[in-house]
Amino acid sequence: MPKDAKQRVVRLTSQQITERLVDAAMTLLAEEGPSEIKARSVAEVAQVSTMSVYYHLGGLPELLQAVIDKGFEDLNRAFHAVTRTEDPAADLFGIAVACRQLAQSNPHLYDLMFGLSTRGGYRQLRRSRTTHSGRSEAFKAAYSYLVGECARFVDSGRVRSDQDPEAIATQLWSCVHGFVTLELGDHFAQFQDPVRDVLQPMMVNLLVGMGDAADQARTSVAITPCAR
Missing domain, CATH: 1.10.357.10 (Tetracycline Repressor, domain 2)
Structure with missing residues (x-):
């Protein structure tokens, strides 16, 4: 990746990533139901890595609480x-x-x-x-x-x-x-x-x-x- 392109990459804060994960989980709940609330599926909708669920929230139970x-x-x-x-x-x-x-x-x-x-x-x-x-x-x-x-x-x-x-x-x-x-x-x-x-x-x-x-x-x- 060119240097100037790297500089244009927007880094999300922990709060922003958490908000994305929570919003994604709520969307999945509305559209697919509780069976689709999985770390990987939520992360895909939020457009973040699966590890973000664990790093920023602690895990799936904590995500559900949020x-x-x-x-x-x-x-x-x-x-x-x-x-x-x-x-x-x-x-x-x-x-x-x-x-x-x-x-x-x-x-x-x-x-x-x-x-x-x-x-x-x-x-x-x-x-x-x-x-x-x-x-x-x-x-x-x-x-x-x-x-x-x-x-x-x-x-x-x-x-x-x-x-x-x-x-x-x-x-x-x-x-x-x-x-x-x-x-x-x-x-x-x-x-x-x-x-x-x-x-x-x-x-x-x-x-x-x-x-x-x-x-x-x-x-x-x-x-x-x-x-x-």
Whole structure:
């Protein structure tokens, strides 16, 4: 190679290579599924050497953990992108829909994030690399935002004031996660519009159970801008 050509070679930083590997793994997940997440296949898509997976990340389990963290970072951004209104219940439903949209955009990534994927080797790694609570920092950021929005809902006076916002967040997350998981498994094929026919009524029932008025809860869910 001529000397001037060598000088034009762009050397990637470790962070750039890691980002390439994570993006490549997410692309493979979306297009091929978890069985294609191998060091060589990911490196080929990222256009780096196979050894880069081990040198810059430590190995395939660490790569999977980085993919999981990126997924929760994307989820956190999706939560923040939901337009805040004067109706905290409508905003909570907007967050629920945002979670569903992320899952629809990359079902295999969602499975991996929540431990449903057939490639479950990352689970031990998550326990060793996360906090004592067992949650990664990326997960905690998204979850904390949800708890904050639940606190705003309690402060609105629409539900009983003695309720713990974190308990509400856990209930909401559980309901939405169950809905998303079943929908991804094609268990709502009998419904023309699962959001309208399943998710919205379920959200209303949850809000009413917390003390919200049924008519007000239905109105909040119906006016959510991103309900489709």
